[in-house]
Amino acid sequence: MERRNRLLGSVALANGLVAHFYDRSRKVAGDRWQVELAIEIPIDAHGYEPPSEESSKEYRAFLEESGGRLVFRQSKVRNFVAEDQVEPLLETLKREFLDSNRAYLNHPRFAALFLKQEFTKWKERKDLEARRAALHRGAEP
Numbered sequence: 001m002e003r004r005n006r007l008l009g010s011v012a013l014a015n016g017l018v019a020h021f022y023d024r025s026r027k028v029a030g031d032r033w034q035v036e037l038a039i040e041i042p043i044d045a046h047g048y049e050p051p052s053e054e055s056s057k058e059y060r061a062f063l064e065e066s067g068g069r070l071v072f073r074q075s076k077v078r079n080f081v082a083e084d085q086v087e088p089l090l091e092t093l094k095r096e097f098l099d100s101n102r103a104y105l106n107h108p109r110f111a112a113l114f115l116k117q118e119f120t121k122w123k124e125r126k127d128l129e130a131r132r133a134a135l136h137r138g139a140e141p
Contacts, residue, residue: 008037008090011098014106017041021094024075031083037093041072043111051116055123062122072114 006023013019024036046068050059076093104110 015108015110017111023090025086033081033083033086035078035081035086035089037076037090039074039097043070045070045115048112048115058123062119070118
């Protein structure tokens, strides 16, 4: 039985964001499962300022390309779990995740710091793409 993307629940965070928990477990052999708990926190990037004044044009391009909605994602995976242990393990993984990450996720600047990190990755990817394009043209970047 496939269980892909079954919503297990959501938790409201102190900073106004909401963490969603999904069961993405799958049967691998006999009664054995690969148990996967996926955590997703959608973030609307439009309400945040660019990291610096000189990057505001780039930040607008980043927002346009991303649609202004980014998602913090993390997953916890356990392999070769007996079928009767899938549900209890999912609950344990969810509880452990919240226990160990609650302060980080609830921080008022969590979304802004995550967006800054994603923006930096986006800029690095764009720079790499420009360098590759220049190499293919035979020009200097």
